[in-house]
Amino acid sequence: xxxxxxxxxxxxxxxRRIIERGDNYILxxxxxxxxxxxxxxxxxxxxxxxxxxxxxxxxxxKGRVDAVLSVFEEFxxxxxxxxxxxxxxxxxxxxxxxxxxxxxxxxxxxxxxxCVNPAFTEVKxxxxxxxxxxxxxxxxxLKPASLIKSLLVTKSNDLxxxxxxxxxxxxxxxxxxxxxxxxxxxxxxxxxxxxGTQHSVAAFADRRGEVKSANxxxxxxxxxxxxxxxxxxYSRSLPSRLSRPAQVKVxxxxxxxxxxLGLRSCPAHVEIMLTPKGPMVIEIAARIGGYRQRMYQLAxxxxxxxxxxxxxLGAKIDLESRKNEACAVVELFPKKIGAFQxxxxxxxxxxxxxxxxxxxxxxxxxxxxxxxxxxKAVAVIILHNPxxxxxxxxxxxxxxxxxxxxx
Numbered sequence: 067x068x069x070x071x072x073x074x075x076x077x078x079x080x081x082r083r084i085i086e087r088g089d090n091y092i093l094x095x096x097x098x099x100x101x102x103x104x105x106x107x108x109x110x111x112x113x114x115x116x117x118x119x120x121x122x123x124x125x126x127x128k129g130r131v132d133a134v135l136s137v138f139e140e141f142x143x144x145x146x147x148x149x150x151x152x153x154x155x156x157x158x159x160x161x162x163x164x165x166x167x168x169x170x171x172x173x174x175x176x177x178x179x180x181c182v183n184p185a186f187t188e189v190k191x192x193x194x195x196x197x198x199x200x201x202x203x204x205x206x207x208l209k210p211a212s213l214i215k216s217l218l219v220t221k222s223n224d225l226x227x228x229x230x231x232x233x234x235x236x237x238x239x240x241x242x243x244x245x246x247x248x249x250x251x252x253x254x255x256x257x258x259x260x261x262g263t264q265h266s267v268a269a270f271a272d273r274r275g276e277v278k279s280a281n282x283x284x285x286x287x288x289x290x291x292x293x294x295x296x297x298x299x300y301s302r303s304l305p306s307r308l309s310r311p312a313q314v315k316v317x318x319x320x321x322x323x324x325x326x327l328g329l330r331s332c333p334a335h336v337e338i339m340l341t342p343k344g345p346m347v348i349e350i351a352a353r354i355g356g357y358r359q360r361m362y363q364l365a366x367x368x369x370x371x372x373x374x375x376x377x378x379l380g381a382k383i384d385l386e387s388r389k390n391e392a393c394a395v396v397e398l399f400p401k402k403i404g405a406f407q408x409x410x411x412x413x414x415x416x417x418x419x420x421x422x423x424x425x426x427x428x429x430x431x432x433x434x435x436x437x438x439x440x441x442k443a444v445a446v447i448i449l450h451n452p453x454x455x456x457x458x459x460x461x462x463x464x465x466x467x468x469x470x471x472x473x
């Protein structure tokens with residue numbers, strides 16, 4: 067009966083799968099969090115961003131755990147340090163660091179992979195900003211190196227807009243990092259804007275670095291495509307609209323990029339832009355992508371949670387599709403900052419045939435806003451239907467009629 071060391075936080079789906087398999091898990095969480103998790107066999111608190119504290123803890127855990135894993139970005143590096151200290155399968159700490167820092171990731175891909183990166187630079191001051199802008203065509207994208215959910219990502223169409231966005235991100239970045247990427251030094255990356263269609267690959271690297279992926283990729287609709295002046299991902303959907311040959315190209319690029327980073331014994335969430343010049347890497351994360359466990363289970367019958375666990379143990383994984391249904395996840399953001407009032411179209415939304423899950427994350431009166439300003443989604447919608455055309459109909463209703471209203 068294996069025992070997993072789950073680092074940072076556990077997802078409910080993953081915890082349930084561990085228990086259903088008859089396995090155990092120890093939850094290792096940040097020092098200041100309350101000790102609460104009824105499913106864990108044990109809960110331990112430690113400063114997950116203190117290297118010496120992690121190594122000391124690892125010495126007390128030797129022989130007690132069989133695998134180390136994390137499903138959240140901010141704890142990927144701590145998981146790698148613990149796995150290495152315990153002599154268990156996992157990424158080397160420097161590889162984990164590259165997967166959580168887009169500057170390091172792009173530098174590594176540029177050194178080892180061919181034509182998968184947009185032009186980019188790390189920006190530390192306005193002179194670097196202007197130097198890159200004068201030698202590359204607009205639009206350009208500013209983004210934090212280590213944040214998720216498109217937080218503080220902005221698109222600029224000219225130098226004036228770029229300078230305004232740089233001022234805004236410079237002012238906001240430290241508190242946002244403190245909240246969502248503790249232990250990381252804030253960095254800003256400037257890169258070319260990629261034109262094309264966006265997609266993601268769910269894949270796994272074994273202990274030798276060999277990669278296996280789900281055959282079906284997810285399609286992504288960006289905020290701009292959905293009519294927002296923002297940079298979040300509006301929806302993710304399965305099955306993909308791309309032709310099979312196009313999907314194979316996307317998967318091949320993701321596989322090559324994962325191998326270039328040197329990922330080992332971990333899941334990976336690879337976002338790809340399919341451009342007129344071919345697939346380009348947006349980012350690679352050493353974790354399962356948001357909502358993907360539920361999406362692949364609903365649409366394809368693929369158990370990504372078990373694949374995460376088996377990968378951590380060094381066992382074979384099963385990514386075979388067992389059905390071909392439709393699933394979509396929509397994140398709702400307001401179009402302007404303000405106090406949350408209502409979600410327009412909610413009553414009809416709750417009666418949609420395809421509605422599988424709907425959760426509102428804010429209370430009326432809460433301050434909400436754009437992801438580019440550092441806010442997270444106000445609501446999450448998951449649709450599922452065995453009939454893709456019926457899901458498409460319900461998704462179109464949401465696109466046209468459901469919105470976050472602020473005052």
